[in-house]
Amino acid sequence: MVFVMAARNWLGNALDAAKRSQIMFMDRDDILNQFVVTNLPLPVGVLPGAMPSGGTAEAPF
Numbered sequence: 001m002v003f004v005m006a007a008r009n010w011l012g013n014a015l016d017a018a019k020r021s022q023i024m025f026m027d028r029d030d031i032l033n034q035f036v037v038t039n040l041p042l043p044v045g046v047l048p049g050a051m052p053s054g055g056t057a058e059a060p061f
Contacts, residue, residue, distance in 0.1 A: 008025055015023070026034075035042050 004027070011023065012020055032042065032046065
């Protein structure tokens, strides 16, 4: 998470205000909430215990 915040800060300082206003930062929870709000099914493997055998513990995005 430290690298994400550092990248966010770097982009904010490197871009002018007009370009910054066109960037939307979203973390994992924000992305998952968009699925819920738009009533779309969550991607396979997002829910705990839903991973197929051999899957990773991370979300597919």
